[in-house]
Amino acid sequence: MKQLLLTVLSCTVLLSPAFAADPVTQRQEIFKQYKQTVGTMAKTVKGETPYSKDEFAKLAAHLDALAQQPWQHFPAGSDQGKTGARAEIWSKPQDWKAAIDRHKTETAKLKQTAAGGDLAAIKAQFGATQKTCKACHDNFRND
Template identity: 70%
Template sequence: MKKVLIAALSCLTLLSPAFAADPIAARKDVFEQYKKTFGAMGKTMKGETPYSKNEFAKLAAHLDELAQLPWQHFPQGSDKGKTEARPEIWSKPDAWKTAISDHKAATAKLKQVATTDDMAAIKAQFGATQQTCKACHKSFRND
């Protein structure tokens, strides 16, 4: 219940006028949530935290929800200011859209696989999802 409340409040925050006026802050907030969620999942995959099917499935579902959010916060002109976004986001929109689609498909599949007890499939899809993040960073983010 606590996580649902946090997710709901996060979504409300992202929809607030302040974030609408500052797309860089809005997308950074979403990606910070990504980092926390993906980090918790990674600790489980590494065996640093005990595996709980229900907990991991909740994290995967939250990641899939997050995968729907940041892209709206990359309007034209939001490459100015304190951002790691590369100009290729706007100069190569087809490649950007493909990267987004690939990532959304990967997170959706991870959400689905996370409801099973097939750890090999879960680890493989977690890795595949992680690769979509890395591919996007390589092409569209100044690290």
């Protein structure tokens, strides 16, 4: 039994770098965190969950940190039909970078607005941030 456990653990340790090196897997993991964080924030903005300035500010800070991460995991040739990413990511890199920059800017504004605690301002900035997500999906994602 101990031998089996050691074998399984060894395989897990050896295979972990292979999975971590896959840019598709890496960006998908980051976007899963995006979905969870934005979903929690949306419930607050919609009034479905109580507003807590500190909790929302933490979520906004986390989203801002996430906004810096996935873009490095889109190297040329990393998709090849594996995901919903459109070829325009690689064929129109200036447009892609501009969309990323807009998203980062609006996410940073959301972090700053959330720290202030004005729920009306937060709702407006959350909407502006969400528009950058939608624009990117509309232009650079197939689904």
